[in-house]
Amino acid sequence: MEKILIIAKNEWKILARNKIAVFLIMVFSGILLLAAYVGLDLTSKQNEVRQKYQLEVQDQWMSQPDRHPHRVAHYGYLAFREKSALSFFDFGIESFVGNSVFLEAHRQNTVNLSEAGFSNGMLRFGELSMAMVLQLLTPLFIFFIGFSTVASLRENGILKIMLTQGISMKTIVWGKIVGVFSFTAAVFLPLILIGFIGELLWNSQSVSTDIFIRGGTILLLYAVYFGICSSTAVLVSAHSKKAGHALISLILIWMFSAVIMPKMAQTIGTKLYPSISKLEFEREIEADLSQEGDSHNPDDPHYAAFKAATLAEYGVDSVHKLPFNYSGYVMAEGERISASLFNRHFDRLIHTYQNQNSFAEILSFINPYLMIRNASILVAGTDLEHYVDFQKQAEAYRYQQTQWLNHIHTYEIKAQNDKAQRVQNDLFKEYDTFSYQSRSISWAAENKALTVASLIFWISLLLGTTSFLANKSSAI
């Protein structure tokens, strides 16, 4: 153990003297800080705009005149999606999903106006975020400072001398790994911390226990990632005759895992689990609706039966004799059917997406880049699960609001001359505004067992096989 630390310490000295390494650190730190600034600035600006319009929508809701409840149901509500506190760190799918959704009666509108829709395509090269720099660039930095660690000792014969002095290969490899890892961690983890502090200062309202847990988890995640990259660099170096070969092998590994495989994985996933288009999605719901009961069809059997049952229940022979307004009552039934149908189809669609993504999740057991990418967006709250959660919360709000208005329609509006009546606006003011209930990290982790498992897998692999592989490399 002591020997490992001595070797690691020595590695620090070598690195501190390496001018290119120092230069790269400065460049990468600069890029990382720039990314932090850009992320913080963009996130806070976008959230500001959304909060502004959310307030405006709420003001408009509060100051609406006396209205017929069904008018209010069509007036509806506009919900804007706020970015999660850590989205400045990892943009995840943020730019590719919509930001505003119109919530109204009878209809589940799509979440619209994504950044990507307003981009001319540059977005496809990637987005400058801290996570992107850390995931894509730090491995290259680690490979660069790590490729020669053992191979150069072998090239100039020092390795033999060390081994004859009784230092085992295992000790040397571990020492080098610890050296490269601790050096990288010492440089980059504080920079992540600076980003987090920036977020807390910039957005003081984002301070919460969950943020600290998520932030801490991100630090841990990237530490593990640096560990994996450091081990890879040193182990490849230990198995290469020449340092140059080690570098080329490492670069090829990087190209394949960080550039080629992620894209391939996703396209293959979508081929394995084809998803339907919006047109088909809507057609399927329409078809089911006409099966289960279409309130717009005057001859619909379900509604005929519904009417008969209602009349029987109240012992009357005409809807006009009911003690409430039947048109509000039947609207509530229509909403119930169409909403549950929509939810069923929506869940199925999301399930297909999850299956498509699971291909990349399974590959994250062999590709640490995919592991960190999936785990990072999960912790930052910028993955599909969090987005779907927003959609579901918005739909739940829409449904409850619509049914509440249908209830008012049924009991506060007389059936006779229905459309000309209005309800006092005070009543509408009671209704709570939409606000997204943010989720804890444990909720997120429960939803993504595969990603969590791959993280645990990599940690154990890191500790286990490094010792094993270190023993197998030779001195010459």
Next chain:
Amino acid sequence: MTPFKKTFTLEGKQFVRSRITWLGFAIVFIIGVYAIFHGKILIAEQQKVINQVDAVQEDQLRTHIIHNADQEVGALLYYQFFYTKNEPSKWAAFSVGQRDINAYTLKVRMLAVEGQLYDTELSNPNTLLSGNLDLSFVIIFLFPLLIISLCFNILSGEQESGIWALVASQPVSEMKVLLMKFLVRFLPIFILMGLLLTLSVLILNLPIDQPLFLIFTLSTAYIIFWFLVVYIIVLFRQHSNFNAVTLLSVWLLLVVLIPAFANVLVSSLVPIPEALATAVVQREAYHEKWDMPKNIVMDPFFTSYPQYSHYPIPEDRFSYGWYYAMMFAADKEANNSSAVLFDKLAKRQELGIKIGFFVPSLFLQNQFNRIAKTDLEDHVNYLRSVKAYHREISEFFYPYVFEAVLPAELDWDLVPKYSRN
């Protein structure tokens, strides 16, 4: 055989015998073919959806005519969608661009149009995020990597093994030998590119015309650019490791970091709060009219459409003429922020093109997407055409709405069909 030819053949033999060479070519070739099929399948799926649109509209219309048979046509028009299609160009499969992000079968009702233009297609955000693996990606991203991996040690490798000292002692010029070594690598890479383009022409059924020639020229120029980059770095006569790291950094800078930064720059230089504003303004503009005197809606409408001003609008109750005039009013009020939005989109596009002149990877992507009609500009044009179509539909139905005809009294075959431009 001249000494030049002899060394050329020798170098070629050596190059061909290297395992790395074959591996590199095989990987890029296989991914290239995969990419062509990926683009083909993706666009074919979109085409399949586009082809269903007419039948869906017909079918929905038939149902609505039955359900609303005894009501004036205004009632039916509330439910009836009219579909538009953004047909893919022939080259879309080569460079999918923004086509997977933007909607390509927007449907509009006679309601206010601003709220209907930005409906998104349903798609997996993770798929959008990881982007398309089409042939344009292979050319822009992977060819430079192939060039770098085959050439980074073109000189340093020989120096490190001591061979270059022998070469230098020969009567031939060092420069000539170096250029010849580059030529040995350039030719197969050029042929690989030509091969992949030929395959895409065959697989995607592309016409042999000006766009093909343009794409070929641009791709060739791009490859030459990357050879030049490698050439310049090699001339520094540094160690192989240095070359590898430097070239990779240049690649990262040109293909990842600068475009990523440029994207952020464009988003913050041209922010688009109007997108949200349009949605808010249009909703309020429409709904407030319900609670206002009818003439506030009707007067501006009759100014634009005086031919309907003789129709009486009842003050105390609902009428469809008034209803659709409210939609007209809402669009008119949202027109300002909508126009600003369109201007800003054009500005973003323009800025992206400008930055592209300094960044080869961006330049190439911009050009490919422009040729394939898969860029933002094309989508904005599509949106404009949808707006125009919405107006056409509205104007077609106004007379029937004001006349309050029954659905059966209308010749539905006369309804204008959507066509781009």
